[in-house]
Amino acid sequence: MIRGIVNSVIEGLIKLFSASGRSGETFTGREYFQHYGFTSRPMEGAEIIIIKEGNHYLAIASDDRRYRLAVEEGEVALYTDEGDKIHLKRDKTIEIVSGNKLIATVENEVDITTKVAKVTASTSCEVTSPAVKVVASTSCQVESPAIILGSQTTTRFIMDDRLITWLQNHTHDGGGTPGQALTAANVCTAIVKGA
Numbered sequence: 001m002i003r004g005i006v007n008s009v010i011e012g013l014i015k016l017f018s019a020s021g022r023s024g025e026t027f028t029g030r031e032y033f034q035h036y037g038f039t040s041r042p043m044e045g046a047e048i049i050i051i052k053e054g055n056h057y058l059a060i061a062s063d064d065r066r067y068r069l070a071v072e073e074g075e076v077a078l079y080t081d082e083g084d085k086i087h088l089k090r091d092k093t094i095e096i097v098s099g100n101k102l103i104a105t106v107e108n109e110v111d112i113t114t115k116v117a118k119v120t121a122s123t124s125c126e127v128t129s130p131a132v133k134v135v136a137s138t139s140c141q142v143e144s145p146a147i148i149l150g151s152q153t154t155t156r157f158i159m160d161d162r163l164i165t166w167l168q169n170h171t172h173d174g175g176g177t178p179g180q181a182l183t184a185a186n187v188c189t190a191i192v193k194g195a
Helices: 161-167
Strands: 002-010 018-021 026-032 047-055 056-063 076-079 085-089 093-097
Touching: 002 026, 002 056, 018 047, 026 047
Parallel strands: 026 056
Antiparallel strands: 002 018, 002 047, 018 026, 047 056, 076 085, 085 093
16 A cells, blocks of 8 residues: 555546555555545545555545634535535534526526525625416515516506406695596506406
């Protein structure tokens, strides 16, 4: 068994490594074995464990103390030199850190079941879908200085006959009612007309 320092790792059907070992010892284009379902590509300067059988050299493990995370007993983590990580922590907590972008591509369905869900976006939050449904059994609250639904003809989609009646008959401190007539034809569609 030989402890070496990685010079390079080349991806391919068979992953190959080049490394330096003991004084004056070098390995070039040798096979780098990894566990099923997991792959990594250590950087130059990482440490590597090489085993020798006859004239055959094979790397079986690598580590890089420059970037390794400190974890508690029983914890597991995936990490990179850029600081991204997936950390399975104590108290059944999973922490995912991405310095730039997190991408999830799911072919069919995503199901999330939890007690509390929260999304905090400092710039914007966008949902694009042919149909969006929100079901709230007790209340649905939107807090915003402005709500834009659709285009400039938004009111055509959110008003129904009940609101028209109120608008046409309300007064300000007992004054007269509005003089502008409103009809269902120009402020709502058949889809949202009140029954």
